[in-house]
Amino acid sequence: MTTLPLSHVRILDLTNVIAGPMATRVLAHLGAQVIKVEPPWGRAVGRILAFRPEAGRGRPYNAIPSFNEVNRAKLSASLDLRRTEGKQLFQALLAISDVVVENYSPRVMPNLGLAYEALRQVRPDLIMVSMPAMGAGDLGPWANYISFGPGTDALAGLSDLTGYEGGPPSKPGNFYADQNSASHVAFAVMVALRHRRRTGQGQHIQVVLRETTMAVIGECFLEYQMTGGVPTRIGNRHSWMAPHNVYPCAGEDSWVAIAVASDAEFQRLSQAIERPELAQDPRFADGASRKRNERELDPCIEAWTRSRTRQEAMLALQRHGVRAGAVLTVGDLKTDSHWAALGSTDAVDHPEAGHGVHPGLPWRASRSGGQLGRPAPLFAEHNAFVLGDLLGLPEEDMLRLQQAGAAPTEPMAL
Amino acid sequence: MSGSALDDICVVDLSQGVPGGYCTKLLTDFGAQVIKVEPVHGEATRHVGPFPAGPPGAERGALPLYLNGGKKSITLEIQSATGRQLLCQLVQRADVLVESFLPGALAGLGLDYPALQKLNSRLVMCSITYFGQVGPYRDFLGSDLIALALSSYLDLTGDPDKPPLRTGGSQAEYQAGLNAAIAIMSALSYRDDAGVGQYLDVSAIEAVLSTYDGTALLTMEERTGHAPKRRGTRLQHRDPHAAYPSTLLPCKDGWVHAHWSPSNPEGLAFLTGNPRLADPEVMDELMGHADEIDELLAAWLKDHTRDEVMALAQEVRVPFTKVQSIDEVLEDPQNQATGFFVPVEHPEAGTLRYPGSPMHMPASTCRTARAPLLGEHTEEVLCNLLELGADDVLRLRAEGSI
Structure with missing residues (x-):
């Protein structure tokens, strides 16, 4: 008996950049065989983008740090979906797959002749995921x-909710909307797989990026309707908790959060900071x-935190039963004793790019964990497995496809 | 034929707050029967607001109204022996148990996974906490802000010369709930094959860390020795060759999100009519020219409103969007057309428009339903599911167990 929940699932991954690839990465870590079907031109697939290749770490298209993080544990096969032959091979692959995930802008898949209605002719119980930015189907002016x-995030209201009090709107660090929508997709695919298991029925799932952000600030829309007040940015303060802020500690750019x-x-806080009279003060x-x-x-x-390190302040406050946390930096995560005990980062050796550290699955499971420690694929690394082993193409056909540029082993210029 | 993916699944939800609330909301949306087990006075989110004008009310807080739609509410004091016994009976019939107590609290009541597994080997039990069940911080008190701090996310948000900044809403808590739902689905999938349940330990800080995927922050820190830091509304990467802009900039009547697109590299120049934005010197080092790009864009943006900017940019396939406030989002033409906000009537809160599901799954019925009143389903659940008699319910009520 396998210990992976999705070991019976094969996914064809047509996604780019972060949101789509992260969704299939989660599913790959849960045991699914994810085949990244890459266009023959490496450039368009997020192998180059916001993150350039690192010099001296292998062939440039295999050395993009973001690509190598978000595509861990997948296989890569190149295939030109614009060509008839490429489409035919894709359909053959589709016939032996369970899920297709794509995150192109809405026109691309229909233009390739690969809309859901066409694909389900090949695989009637197909689960297909699309990730439009603004709306499902062609609904709405946007x-x-x-x-x-x-x-x-800007259109969903989250940017307006984020920022210093009285200051301009800001935005979450990172690509929050992408990763948030990715997790919703991973959840939705597992829901659809269970639906198919029970009914035999596939479906076309659309997870709308903007809507996933609105869903995680849902209560704000109810608050506005109920109170007439528009929720907006309040820095580190909180709607009802006080004090609720970050406070400077000894050292440069060093902070402790208190709630x-x-x-x-x-x-307990007033005891901890040796100001017991504050608890008697009518103002508080x-x-x-x-x-x-x-x-x-x-x-x-602040008078108390300034003379202590973040760690000292956090430990003293928590000992008194006060919510407090040192503001860790990304670099602190590898030395912090608690993070070491959680053991949740995924250390991976990539054959060309070298050693990397990545987020793993954010939970511990007593029976079915994840298949971590597996690197992202090199470009077209698994063409022989996919075209030969899975589709049964003879070697001379694979060579011809490679030479014709339909399934090259090196990316071609656009 | 079954109408939804999870309508054979019964979830007992002992959790308090946003993380468990969002987790079981996602399961409810796709058909699971979620029984929310609340203390007699109601769970925490019922008491924290925001409330409409007038006195606070356990039935009128925005959070429980949003998170609990479609769930059943029963009151049960698990501190009492009778309450625990009833909970065990529920667990025997349940597929999933979700809880968010401090680590060890349920063990103290004899209700930890080893004990409950003996009652029901198919049970999937999911603990959602801020810091996890292991490690030196496991007993810490947490909140959304504290979880953002200890995951390093706080340090990545805000201006470089100002304190670290919280992201709006309760994003650490929502991520914890979302990842718990993924973990539970994976355990149900495993159970469908293997026939046995398991225990899941989900933490908010790890859920936040999972949102770093695809940004290579940990790897780059390891390679360069420099921790990425907050940079205002710019992305953390400082490589001068990295793409730019992805930032917020002011326009005539507010703010817009400006973004460069690799599939339309000269789009900024085309949009603004300024050839410098397509100059090879700039294009080769976009991030290296971030300040200049901001200035050039600002000069164009100041003469255009948010709506004009978005319409003009999208017309030429440049992915600019506008910053909208919560009231504007609720009424915007896209949401009007898609019907994302769904009117739902609630006996105490009246009719409000609730966010629908962002996951459009035509074959798996997704429901938007109202939140239960505190203890609304106590009798129904005890009588129908546990087959107690009406006199048993009266007695339990009298002794304060329910």
Whole structure:
């Protein structure tokens, strides 16, 4: 018995950049065989983009750090889907696959003749995922708008909610919208697989990037309708907790985050920072008063944190039963004792790009874990397996496809 | 034939707060029967607001209204022996148990996975915490802000000369819930094959770390020795050859998100009519010219409104979008046309428009339903599922167990 939940699933991955590839990466780590079907020109596949290849780490198209992170544990086969022969091979592959995931802009798949309606003729119980930026199908005036993840945060309201109090809108660090939508896709695919298992029925799933961001700030839309007040950015403060902020500690750019959720917790905080009289002060007596006077509290707390390291401040506060956390940097994650105990990063040796460290699956499972420690594929690394072993093409056909540029082993110029 | 993917799945949800709430919301949306087990006075999110004008009310908070739609609510005091016994009976009939207590709390009540597994070997039990069940911080008290701090996400958001900045909403908590739902689906898939359940330990800080996928932050830190830091609204990568812009810039009446696209590299020059934006010197080192690009774009943007910028840019396939506030999002023409917000009536909160599911799955019915009142289904669940009599329910009510 295998220990992987999706070991019976084969996925054809036509995705680019981050949102789509991360979704199939999660499924690959859960045991699915994910075949990245790459266009013959390496350039368009996210092997080059925001992140350039690193010099001295193999052939440039195999040395893109972001590609090598988000495509771990997958196989790569090159195939020109614009050619009749490429389409035929794709359809043959489709007939022995369970899921197709794509995140092109909405016009691309129909233009290639690979819309869901066409693909289901080949595989009637196909599960197909598309990831439009703005709307499912061709609904709405923005349906054909193009956007990368961060741009959908702006339209969804998350940028307006993020920022310093009174300052301009900001945005989450990173590509939050992409990764958030990717996890929704991974969830949706497993829901659809279970649906198919129970009914025999496939379907075309559309996960709308902008909508996934709206879904994780859903309560804000209800708050506005109920109160008439428009929720907007409030820096590190909180709608009802106070104090709730980051405070400077000893050292450069060194901070501790503190959040107080109850009167009892505030009493413990005032003990911890050796200011017990604060708990008796009518300005801070209850949650509403503290919220009203939170600006006056900040200097009292800061006076205490400034002479301590982040770690000292966090440990002292937590010992007193106060919510507190050192603001770790990305570099701290590899030395912090708690992160070491979680053991959740995925250390991988890539044959050309060398050693890398990546996020793994964010949970521990008692029976079915993930297949971590597997690098991203080199360009077209698995052409022989996919075309030969899976599709049964004789070697001379594979050579001809390679030479004709339909399934090259080196990317071609555009 | 079954109408949805999970309508054979019964979830007992002991969790409090956003993480478990969003996790079981996702399962509810695709047909699972979720029984939310609340203390007699209601779970935490019922008491924290925001509330509409007037006194706070356990039935009128925005969070429980949003997160609990379609779930059943029963009240049960698991601190009492009777309550625990009823919970065990529920667990015997359940497929999934979700909980969010501090590590060890359920073990103290005799309700940890080894004990519950003996009652139901097919049970999938998922613990969702801020810091996980292992490691020196496991007993720490957490919150969304604290989880963002200890995952390093806080350090990546905000301006370089200002303190680290929280992302709007409760994103660490939502990511914890979302990844718990993925973990549960994977365990159900495993169970469909192997016939046995298992225990899942999901943490918010690891869920936040999983959102670094595809940005290579850990690898680049390891290779260069420099930790990526917050850079305002620019991406963390400082390589002068990296793509740019992906940033927020002011325009005539607000802010827009400006983005360069590799499939339309000269789009910025075309949009603004400024050839410098397609100059090979700039194009070769986009990030290296970030300040200049900002200036050139700002000069064009100041004469155009958000709507004009988005329409003009999208017309020529340049992926610019506008920054909208929450009230604008609710009414924007795209949401009007797609019907993403669905009106739902609730006996205490009235009719409000709720976000629908971002996952459009035509074959798997997705429902948007109202949240339950506190304890609304206690009697139904105890009588129908546990087959208690009406007099048993009266007695339990009298002794305060339910």
